[in-house]
Amino acid sequence: MPSSLSVASAKPRHKRVLPGFGLSLGSSLFFISLILLLPMTGLVMQTADMGWSEYWYVITDERVVASYKVTIWAALIASVFNGVFGLLLAWVLVRYEFPGKRILDALVDLPFALPTAVAGITLATLYAENGWYGELLAQWGIKVAYTPLGIIVAMSFTSIPFVVRTVQPVLEELSPEEEEAGITLGASDWSVFQRIIMPSLWPALVTGVALSFTRSLGEFGAVIFIAGNMPYVSEITSLMIFVRLQEFDFPAASAIASVVLIASLVLLFAINIWQGRYLKRLHGR
Amino acid sequence: MASGQRHQQRVGDRPAVKYTLIGITLVLTALLLVVPLISIFEQAFVDGLAVYWDSLGDPDTLHAIGLTLFVALLTVPINLFFGVLLAWSVTRFEFPGRKLMMTLMDIPFAVSPVVAGLLYLLLYGNNGWIGEWLYEHDLQLMFAWPGIVMVTVFVTCPFVARELIPLMQQQGREDEEAAVILGASGWQLFRRVTLPNIKWALLYGVILTNARAVGEFGAVSVVSGNIRGETNTLPLHIQLLYEDYQATAAFASASLLALIALITLIFKAFIEWRQERAEQLH
Amino acid sequence: ADQTILNTSYDIARELFATYNPVFRKHWEEKTGQTVEIKQSHAGSSKQARSILQGLPADVVTFNQVTDVQILADRGKLVAEDWKDKLPNNSSPYYSTTAFLVRKGNPKNIHDWGDLVKDDVALVFPNPKTSGNGRYTYLAAYGYAQDQFGKDATEQQNSFLKTFLGNVSVFDTGGRGATTTFVERGIGDVLITFESEVNNIRQQYGADDYEVVVPKTSILAEFPVAVVERNAKKNGTLDVSTEYLSYLYSEESQRLLASFNYRVHNDTVKAEVADRFPEVKLLTVEEIAGGWPNAMKDIFANGKQLDQLQRR
Amino acid sequence: MSIRLENISKTFGQFQALSPMSLNIDEGEMIGLLGPSGSGKTTLLRIIAGLEGANSGRIQFGDRDVTNQHVRDRHVGFVFQNYALFRHMTVADNVAFGLEVMDAKQRPNKTEIQHRVKHLLEMVQLGHLANRYPSQLSGGQKQRIALARALATKPDVLLLDEPFGALDAKVRKELRRWLRSLHDEIGFTSVFVTHDQEEALELSDRVVVMSNGHIEQIDEPAQLYAQPNSRFVFDFLGNVNVFEGKLTQSRLHNHNAWITAPSSDVPMNSGQLYIRSHELSLHTEASKIANLPLKVVAVNPIGAEVRVELAPHEWQSEQIWEADLTHSEYDRNPVKRGEIVYAEPRNGYFFRENSHQAPEQVSWQSRSLDETVK
């Protein structure tokens, strides 16, 4: 029967099983476009006004380049510190029971809730040479406030929740069996941690550190109060953007902002891809 | 005869390790998070309780508190709504560009808040192409509460989805498929099957969103116009008080923000505790 | 209220205008029988200018930066081209100058700009790149150098300025930040800032721990005001806005301004407070750098004099 | 309700999970999908349910073409492999769910729903657990609740994905019987997935054997067992010993071992002889029929039969051989571990070398084949 044959060979249209594909994808796209992408056009249009050479000139200005270095180094150190401290915090929160655990858990989110300027002022108060920490550290000859060290302190303060909150759920999900398998094979706690637990945590930890890093790249309020803002030494890129804004030079401000933004997005995207590969290896498909 | 002995089979359960790690963590947390918090309160109370209350009772401060809560009240539901839809589409369906979408979602984390504010200003401000149209129609978005809400939504939009996505990925779609087979419509499915499974993560997302919305300074300061008693949010007000040599009042307000944050966070901890207890019961 | 106007002002003028507004309200009601409500907006004046350009519906501006008013005229045609001439004294009802705050007993023995380039003197003042206050400081130092070494002695001027900048311990982004750094953090030997603010600080932090040093030469820092005509017209508040600014020149207002440690023009008031404001040779920006536009272009712009001097 | 699949195929990306296949299921039939892991059983089941879309082909339920119909409208019952019970609902709420989400006009009223749920729970003999949460149930109990939930809306078609996968043998057997009786009582059409041949053979009216996204064979259990039409099916149905030999002088040779061709009317050839483990008898010496020396590896005299594991002695086989003896057979010749014994086949299936044809049945017994095979 040719007619039934043709029907049978027609490719069936399959409706999606779960409802809301159109609605959710539509709204998500709408939301992302309106809230996230549309404003980006502002950035694009501002920078598009300047030629390529001018753009290049603005973003490679000697002082700006110096600020990239300071910012990246500080953000890197801060996020690595957060990687370690955040991992420790997450570990302690997940693995141990002790009094005050819930308060500790709650405190982790504090940096998100404090306005960055308040954080900056408070940190400066503490780390200045007449502050509680500054006095102590001064005895060892360490200056934190108004040095690049201060930038690191402020950055790590404002971005610590990212690491804790990305690592925590993964650590919670970790099955005890792999660990136990390691131990029965005679591995010390440290080798189990390093060779069995860490490989499972890497994706989350790297994501957390990357988020912490990008957040630190963009941090302004908390940093300027403690940085000292000395040219070439402790000026961060956000300050350079701010200066351009003060000069009413929107295109230049946008240009520098675009450098930070693109760098951050590339980093995040690369990590997403890397993570996908890594997880694929672990989970098969 | 040995009795009641316990073995430590999980890594790091040896008391020496355990208490060292807890100790280090507590000390570090105390140094890095608690002391700054105390310092805020200390500066808020330097001039005594009466001054503290006075500075909080100032009409401008009260208005700033009101505005901040109002903004959070609008922001949270918007982000809740879209966050859930975003998480749903990303975890329940396969489509080209899914990874890209998940990266785009993180834009707000990658953008400095001041730049974020600037972006909105460039678009909706008088020099932007939309802004001109708005000006002609006498619609004031920037330098009024709508602008503040818009940038707050921007800055806090990833939190809900970021909380939900890993959980929903891990839970898989089987429960929902079961419900569809039983004939549930989209809304019934969501309300009766999905929501109960994700409610804690959702709550967590809401609390983070709220904390961040209440505390946001950089982006809001760009689009607010800083009109006292009108578009000054609490963080802006704090900044203003501080600039104006009213440090005590500034820290009093800041302590209030910290308090709002702590209360929501403690509320979260409380709810989690109740959940755990409920789980232990059955 | 019958009318509402928005006064957009710099960040540390909150108290000042909070005191002035009731005075003006009374004056306006007496004069016209109308009530007026005055809303205030405070932030860094460059940021305020930016906001107004982008649509902040300000009726009047009361700034601490001439350039910030000028940009409203240049970029947005929001302010009349000739705004400087609309009111007396370049539309600056009050002014101030740059002065020094030193620690009690003046341990480093600072009396004039020349003392600031000594090896062991640490300075604090806000970043000229981000703060008008800082720009005044820099120009004042520049003016002193010109005065001292002669207009053409560029090399000596530059070496003075270079040392001067090199002595800075912290560049805060604004005047308030610099103050905190100096007073609360105990950084630096000298805080350079507006004379008006120096007095504020002494009131806030106690008169005993600090001393004010007013150098013999300094700069005239004008506090310009202007009506944002485009907005005022749109809002129908042109009259009240104009009057709001004019009334700043009244004797009553000038006395009020003086009480906030600003120097004023009204002779009667001037005489009353003469003891609080020592005589200084005030150089204008015009004299030092050929006016603000030139100053911005030749000194503060990217890669120009300031940047060159700060280069490592 | 009968089910008709025509040319259904499915790919995941590049991977062909189902090659085009057709299948007709009669009303009231119980069909078992049997196959190793990854053979596409779940995929096929999900396509029937509408949870997955086929790349091509057509599906009919009775006269209704449901190819493009949404799951919701197909009105099937589905029992998931790991139950997928709603964790936050009580057992009763789980069962009531399907009724409660009906359109207002179709939905029974509250008391009616309560009544139906109670009835269903009694049917699955778990009335007393109505107020528990799934986490408080054992595997077998969860399984029954999942069934009750699927049956609540009175579907015409019931689909089950490895319904007894995670349960222990005893519970499994009980549930199996119970499902069968329920099926016979209510009369729905059911399709279930399993990788357990015993389960498939015992429970289904017809078994669909799948491998690698193909249907290997569709037959009634007895028929399938008697006439497997490929090596794969034979192997998968289990407990089979393979003798691979070269034909010389009407004997199949493998090193020193040999088996004679039973009679000249079976045109033998080189190839593989498949012999089920209960079709072997063990002797102390070689017979005329065969010379299959085997070393006894283990003897397991438990249950109805005695299971003897045997290692080929001085010839080659990929796997250990196994002989299932009755107790009386065993008593006649009680073999011991380590002994060498000689096996003699009663019936077997012969697969020719390099051929994909169905095997030929061979018998060395006087008894006619039909009888043995029944």
Place this chain on the structure above:
Amino acid sequence: MSIRLENISKTFGQFQALSPMSLNIDEGEMIGLLGPSGSGKTTLLRIIAGLEGANSGRIQFGDRDVTNQHVRDRHVGFVFQNYALFRHMTVADNVAFGLEVMDAKQRPNKTEIQHRVKHLLEMVQLGHLANRYPSQLSGGQKQRIALARALATKPDVLLLDEPFGALDAKVRKELRRWLRSLHDEIGFTSVFVTHDQEEALELSDRVVVMSNGHIEQIDEPAQLYAQPNSRFVFDFLGNVNVFEGKLTQSRLHNHNAWITAPSSDVPMNSGQLYIRSHELSLHTEASKIANLPLKVVAVNPIGAEVRVELAPHEWQSEQIWEADLTHSEYDRNPVKRGEIVYAEPRNGYFFRENSHQAPEQVSWQSRSLDETVK
């Protein structure tokens, strides 16, 4: 290495997971822990390994008291239920792990490790998969790798938690044999957990039957099968029909059905008679021995035996009865679905009412008991 447990007990919070129990395992023995879900099998195994601490009691490995020794120092091999392979390591790395984490002075050098790993992989017949990741392996392959990993450090004791739980019947059987031969070859002492009675009986030297945290019985498989000492063990070993009756005039009565006491030397009483399914024969009418009318529910003539399911007819039993007939028995009387048949027991076990004693064996056959039971 022999293992000696003395008075081991364990509670989780309020819950007594193990009541005090003792157990001696000889060197080289293979012990199966058999019991239903939740009976404490895993807990016991983990206590032996040292992964869980006992609340009381003592554990000895050979002469060594390991009660307070850390897992790491007990030097056992442990195979986890779901394998617990390290997902981020290749197969070879997984197997090498135990060697690589040894103390520097004990650790073999790199090439030696490579060599050992290669050897182990060949032993489990998976040498070709050395560079794969666990996610790329099938269940059976994963299982073997888990074993190879556990054996790499040459432990004296090998503990396995449901080693064949998730595999299909064919693979299961293969692995079972392979494990047994490995065990016999290397000679370690092993303890494995299972809930599959067939597996336990087939694989172990002795079986430990557990329920509710108690040891119900410890015996060799044949002995256990022949002389289960409680209803629980009997039930759990499977395929048993229960006749509950009141004694009147040396007959056990249940409604109209009855069974005679086999001989006067067994002092019968009211109670339950347990009859294994292959100890029943079916007839067209009641005999002198018994009147057990049953309705045929299903006939399954597959494999070595014909399985007939039977529903009690006009008398009461909790469960469906089952009779396993040989083909020849069946051929003599080919019962059909729906027919009423009469069962006659050959051997049985009698549990007195209200007694917890071991059952008495009863036989209606002339053949002596020992022979049947072997």
